[in-house]
Amino acid sequence: MSFQLFGLPVARGVAIGRALLVSSSRVDVAHYYIEPAQIEAEIQRLRMARDAVVEELETLQRELPGDAPAELSALLDVHVMLLQDELLGAATKQWIAERHYNAEWALSAQLEVLARQFDEMEDEYLRERKADLEQVVERLLLVLSEGGGGRGRAGGLPQLSAATGDNPLILVANDISPADMLGFRRSVFTGFVTDVGGPTSHTAIVARSLNIPAVVGAREASRLIRQDDWIVIDGDAGLVIVDPSPIVLEEYRFRQRSGELERERLGRLRHTPAVTLDGEPVELLANIELQSDAEAAIAAGAQGVGLFRTEFLFMNRNGELPGEEEQFEAYRGAVMAMQGLPVTIRTVDVGADKPLDRLSIHELRQEQGLNPALGLRAIRWSLSEPSMFRQQLRAILRASAHGPVRLLIPMLAHESEIRLTLEMIDRAKQQLREAGLAYGEVQVGAMIEVPAAALMVEAFLDRFDFLAIGTNDLVQYTLAIDRADEAVAHLYDPWHPAVLHLLHHIIRAARKRGKSVCVCGEIAGDIDFTEVLLAMGLRSFSMHPSQIPALKQKVLRTDTRRCSVLRPARGVPD
Ligand code: PEP
Ligand code: MG
Numbered sequence: 001m002s003f004q005l006f007g008l009p010v011a012r013g014v015a016i017g018r019a020l021l022v023s024s025s026r027v028d029v030a031h032y033y034i035e036p037a038q039i040e041a042e043i044q045r046l047r048m049a050r051d052a053v054v055e056e057l058e059t060l061q062r063e064l065p066g067d068a069p070a071e072l073s074a075l076l077d078v079h080v081m082l083l084q085d086e087l088l089g090a091a092t093k094q095w096i097a098e099r100h101y102n103a104e105w106a107l108s109a110q111l112e113v114l115a116r117q118f119d120e121m122e123d124e125y126l127r128e129r130k131a132d133l134e135q136v137v138e139r140l141l142l143v144l145s146e147g148g149g150g151r152g153r154a155g156g157l158p159q160l161s162a163a164t165g166d167n168p169l170i171l172v173a174n175d176i177s178p179a180d181m182l183g184f185r186r187s188v189f190t191g192f193v194t195d196v197g198g199p200t201s202h203t204a205i206v207a208r209s210l211n212i213p214a215v216v217g218a219r220e221a222s223r224l225i226r227q228d229d230w231i232v233i234d235g236d237a238g239l240v241i242v243d244p245s246p247i248v249l250e251e252y253r254f255r256q257r258s259g260e261l262e263r264e265r266l267g268r269l270r271h272t273p274a275v276t277l278d279g280e281p282v283e284l285l286a287n288i289e290l291q292s293d294a295e296a297a298i299a300a301g302a303q304g305v306g307l308f309r310t311e312f313l314f315m316n317r318n319g320e321l322p323g324e325e326e327q328f329e330a331y332r333g334a335v336m337a338m339q340g341l342p343v344t345i346r347t348v349d350v351g352a353d354k355p356l357d358r359l360s361i362h363e364l365r366q367e368q369g370l371n372p373a374l375g376l377r378a379i380r381w382s383l384s385e386p387s388m389f390r391q392q393l394r395a396i397l398r399a400s401a402h403g404p405v406r407l408l409i410p411m412l413a414h415e416s417e418i419r420l421t422l423e424m425i426d427r428a429k430q431q432l433r434e435a436g437l438a439y440g441e442v443q444v445g446a447m448i449e450v451p452a453a454a455l456m457v458e459a460f461l462d463r464f465d466f467l468a469i470g471t472n473d474l475v476q477y478t479l480a481i482d483r484a485d486e487a488v489a490h491l492y493d494p495w496h497p498a499v500l501h502l503l504h505h506i507i508r509a510a511r512k513r514g515k516s517v518c519v520c521g522e523i524a525g526d527i528d529f530t531e532v533l534l535a536m537g538l539r540s541f542s543m544h545p546s547q548i549p550a551l552k553q554k555v556l557r558t559d560t561r562r563c564s565v566l567r568p569a570r571g572v573p574d
Contacts, residue, residue: 015191306542351377471521
């Protein structure tokens with residue numbers, strides 16, 4: 001039966017494919033297609049993992065102390081029975097043989113099917129056996145990942161290979177962490193749907209950077225959509241259509257093709273300079289999350305990197321943070337890839353909806369009812385970890401010996417933070433000089449993303465070379481709306497007069513002092529905002545590389561003399 005779900009659009013376009021349901025804890029299971037010739041070997045790998053777990057459980061049972069409760073032995077029996085059940089074994093083999101899924105993927109796909117059947121059971125005792133099934137599958141997945149011959153995980157992220165083409169998949173999950181979302185680059189998925197998340201949550205931002213249609217905040221999606229359902233994602237409207245009729249499917253296939261043609265057409269603007277009709281040059285920069293994204297930035301015609309979110313280097317590493325050398329290589333890689341264009345490297349911004357690890361201090365705080373968006377985030381965390389911070393500063397400074405680098409500091413609000421940060425930068429430079437390590441001229445900039453900073457922007461202009469306005473957070477903190485919470489997403493409004501007022505104030509102040517100012521929040525890539533920002537005097541925009549061509553077209557068609565800082569029918573108090 002066809003039905004529709006409404007969520008929040010985060011990445012434009014149309015995706016059509018079969019649903020792949022993944023629970024949050026299993027998002028990082030390896031997903032890849034195997035060659036037909038590998039089917040037998042993959043089934044054998046699964047069999048060996050199962051035998052190993054059965055043996056483990058039987059040994060455990062044999063060695064149970066005499067006074068162990070009888071239920072324990074019965075429980076182990078249940079686990080062995082589940083492992084040998086055809087519903088798990090035969091069906092999992094079928095996913096491998098017919099769909100060419102690797103063993104881990106097949107196993108987690110079958111678990112989702114069975115878990116749903118357990119959920120629907122009337123009998124409470126049977127319903128509760130779902131937890132046993134999950135434990136057994138977790139065990140199997142662990143054995144497989146510990147050398148069951150699979151490719152396993154790379155750098156804590158899911159390992160995915162290119163889709164075989166005829167079987168497009170759409171990932172449906174309750175939630176996906178920003179780091180796991182990042183792992184889906186070059187993946188088999190052609191779209192994403194999540195139950196939770198706001199349009200500027202970091203998960204949504206990463207989804208957008210993957211340039212594939214996505215809908216977040218679709219509430220019950222992962223409960224209502226079944227494994228393998230055909231679904232259409234309308235990434236412009238935030239709509240998910242499950243089991244679409246042939247007519248609807250045809251309509252969306254047509255829109256998909258039109259979108260591809262439009263992208264191709266816009267791609268031809270790559271070498272055209274972004275200048276308005278009245279001759280105002282506009283700088284279009286790229287936001288990147290990994291060093292390897294620099295390629296996409298160049299391909300899109302970016303004039304540099306306006307925001308390198310370095311925190312993605314720090315995530316999912318089980319507490320082992322990247323050292324100075326590793327960071328230096330990553331930053332230098334991005335600088336070299338940008339071929340002489342400037343690269344703005346932001347110091348680490350973890351916290352809030354970007355936890356370092358899956359169970360991090362930030363999540364623990366959240367569980368305790370504390371709000372991580374107002375906690376030890378970004379520069380606050382860096383200043384609380386001075387040796388980590390100095391390492392990062394040294395790595396960024398060293399990268400500047402290989403090309404133009406601008407250093408950017410997130411979430412500053414206090415005079416004391418400004419002073420301490422600038423002292424730390426001086427100290428890092430001194431350490432490099434003492435060690436005889438080279439660094440170049442580096443401009444230092446501040447992100448203006450807390451209302452306090454916006455209101456005292458003059459103090460920032462006194463101390464910094466440039467400003468970058470982080471509107472994602474500026475909106476969040478001005479309106480007291482958690483950007484990652486879909487329950488209040490309807491109140492997350494960058495058009496709010498208070499936000500526009502702050503934006504205008506910052507841009508005007510920077511221009512008056514002759515200092516460069518850029519917007520690098522999501523509104524920079526939103527063509528509905530371009531005229532208002534140009535009217536405010538903004539001439540530098542940083543966004544996902546995929547948004548650059550459409551924004552350039554908008555700039556080329558705009559006459560700044562006709563732009564107004566007023567949005568039709570909503571005014572800006574000024
Ligand atoms: C912002 O807040 O607008 C920004 C660019 O930074 P981030 O989205 O990484 O918080
Ligand atoms: Mg921010």
